[in-house]
Amino acid sequence: MKPMISELNDLITNELKDSIEKIWTTILYFSSDWKFLSIILDFNSSNNMNQINIAFLNNNKSLPGHIKSSLLPMILLNYYIPDEFHVIHVIKTIKLIIQELKIQNQFNDSPRTKIIVKMCRISVSFYFWQDQGIQNWTYTSSSGII
Numbered sequence: 001m002k003p004m005i006s007e008l009n010d011l012i013t014n015e016l017k018d019s020i021e022k023i024w025t026t027i028l029y030f031s032s033d034w035k036f037l038s039i040i041l042d043f044n045s046s047n048n049m050n051q052i053n054i055a056f057l058n059n060n061k062s063l064p065g066h067i068k069s070s071l072l073p074m075i076l077l078n079y080y081i082p083d084e085f086h087v088i089h090v091i092k093t094i095k096l097i098i099q100e101l102k103i104q105n106q107f108n109d110s111p112r113t114k115i116i117v118k119m120c121r122i123s124v125s126f127y128f129w130q131d132q133g134i135q136n137w138t139y140t141s142s143s144g145i146i
Contacts, residue, residue: 005072012074028075031083087122094119094126098139107137 008028016024094115101107112128119126127140 005074008072008074027079028072029079029081030072030075031081087124090118090122091124102137112137 011026012028016026018024097111098107098115101111116126116128125140128137129139130136131138
């Protein structure tokens with residue numbers, strides 16, 4: 001893991017120079033497919049997350065609003081591209097949160113705003129509206145990926 005991180009840091013810091021001395025600026029992106037990451041990094045097995053978790057724990061600089069530090073700090077957060085599984089997982093989690101908030105009668109503007117912000121962050125179109133007939137809050141289906 002450390003050699004890959006070192007090479008990526010070097011690529012961002014020193015950029016890329018070709019044979020005719022032209023300098024190429026690079027922008028790194030990352031797809032959050034953790035199984036693929038573990039395979040390309042040659043971890044013991046494709047479902048073994050221990051080595052990735054150790055990499056997270058060894059990097060002690062966390063970003064504002066995040067509990068753990070970035071695995072690849074040279075890649076800006078807005079260049080992390082979630083894969084389809086993670087988008088679907090977030091949508092299902094949000095649906096469960098909405099159900100729980102409705103049961104506890106705590107489904108007000110604050111959680112609705114937070115949910116919309118979270119969905120926008122993963123590029124999912126998500127809206128709430130109040131059904132006037134029954135005074136119930138409804139939301140868009142999970143199929144609306146921008």
